[in-house]
Amino acid sequence: MKILSIESSCDETAAAVVENGRIVLSSVVDSQVEEHKKFGGVVPEIASRRHVENIVAVVRQALADAALDLEQVDGIAVTAAPGLIGAVLVGVNFAKGLAFAQGKPLIPVHHLRGHVAANYITHPDLAPPFLCLVVSGGHSHIALVRDYTHFEVIGRTRDDAAGEAFDKAARSIGLGYPGGVAMDKISHQGNPHAYPLPTPHTEGPFDYSFSGLKTAVINLSHNAAQKGQALVPEDMAASFCNQVAQILWQKFETAADYTGQTRLAIAGGVSANSWLRSLALEQSKKRGFQLYLPELSLCGDNAAMIGAQGYYEFLAGHTAGMSLNGRPYMELGDAF
Ligand code: KG4
Numbered sequence: 001m002k003i004l005s006i007e008s009s010c011d012e013t014a015a016a017v018v019e020n021g022r023i024v025l026s027s028v029v030d031s032q033v034e035e036h037k038k039f040g041g042v043v044p045e046i047a048s049r050r051h052v053e054n055i056v057a058v059v060r061q062a063l064a065d066a067a068l069d070l071e072q073v074d075g076i077a078v079t080a081a082p083g084l085i086g087a088v089l090v091g092v093n094f095a096k097g098l099a100f101a102q103g104k105p106l107i108p109v110h111h112l113r114g115h116v117a118a119n120y121i122t123h124p125d126l127a128p129p130f131l132c133l134v135v136s137g138g139h140s141h142i143a144l145v146r147d148y149t150h151f152e153v154i155g156r157t158r159d160d161a162a163g164e165a166f167d168k169a170a171r172s173i174g175l176g177y178p179g180g181v182a183m184d185k186i187s188h189q190g191n192p193h194a195y196p197l198p199t200p201h202t203e204g205p206f207d208y209s210f211s212g213l214k215t216a217v218i219n220l221s222h223n224a225a226q227k228g229q230a231l232v233p234e235d236m237a238a239s240f241c242n243q244v245a246q247i248l249w250q251k252f253e254t255a256a257d258y259t260g261q262t263r264l265a266i267a268g269g270v271s272a273n274s275w276l277r278s279l280a281l282e283q284s285k286k287r288g289f290q291l292y293l294p295e296l297s298l299c300g301d302n303a304a305m306i307g308a309q310g311y312y313e314f315l316a317g318h319t320a321g322m323s324l325n326g327r328p329y330m331e332l333g334d335a336f
Pocket residue numbers: 010115135136137138139162163164166167178179180181184268269270272273274299300301
């Protein structure tokens with residue numbers, strides 16, 4: 001089954017063709033990052049407008065790269081939640097139009113389920129059940145993936161998402177948007193023990209909190225400024241990356257022990273972080289966990305992951321009619 005998939009929930013306009021949930025026939029990602037950079041973050045109104053302008057060309061390119069006509073695809077999958085609602089609606093309405101005109105099934109996909117499914121593309125042998133750490137710009141979840149379409153969130157952030165903390169901390173040490181990648185890049189020239197950063201306390205054994213960590217960076221930066229000094233960005237980047245990776249891994253490992261899961265996956269934009277990846281690899285080796293990481297090109301937002309999850313949603317009978325609406329918020333475990 002060949003699925004044409006569309007992703008427009010944030011600042012990437014993306015389309016892909018994926019066969020049977022695992023084989024990527026094409027994947028086109030048109031990033032708006034340069035446009036939002038000057039504002040220090042994504043401006044929702046601009047994102048929506050750019051999606052409208054770019055979506056036709058991106059979808060055409062995905063079909064051309066897969067050497068397929070629209071009539072030859074078997075279904076249209078689209079990110080329908082969660083995300084910037086104006087941005088989500090561009091993809092949803094475009095997909096509805098294609099599905100209606102072609103008489104193809106319309107398959108709504110939860111964006112974070114898509115991130116999890118990026119691992120199915122990278123690891124053809126991976127199948128549920130497994131435990132997944134989903135860390136993006138808007139979410140930080142520990143989810144038990146019981147089946148392809150059956151998710152149980154057992155831990156989540158109580159405040160900021162990990163990616164959000166990266167972006168805000170990066171901004172306070174003078175790195176532009178998006179901060180996570182920039183921080184990761186310069187961190188390897190820094191000392192991870194240069195700045196002491198707090199380990200947040202949360203009530204839930206598998207819950208996270210990142211706002212205190214972000215505030216600590218901002219305070220250290222202000223204190224230094226008051227003394228006429230400046231933080232060493234490389235040292236702060238290394239200290240921050242190291243601390244976030246330690247916090248993420250510690251709770252994830254506790255959750256693995258609690259649930260008895262030995263197959264662990266990481267997903268979402270922050271799964272590209274080199275500190276998190278190497279810590280997870282090192283600890284998994286030590287503990288005998290089987291670790292699954294998406295290839296770097298599939299960590300951030302893309303449509304191939306939506307096509308992968310879309311296939312399993314279709315098999316589960318989760319298609320939608322023309323009344324499908326986008327949603328800004330939606331729990332990982334809920335159905336459309
Ligand atoms: O999953 P994603 O692409 O978009 C959302 O669904 O939110 O995640 C974007 C987030 C941003 O906060 C970005 O700074 C972060 O992922 N990110 C990273 C790295 N690459 C992207 N954070 C830390 N290290 C990275 N290498």
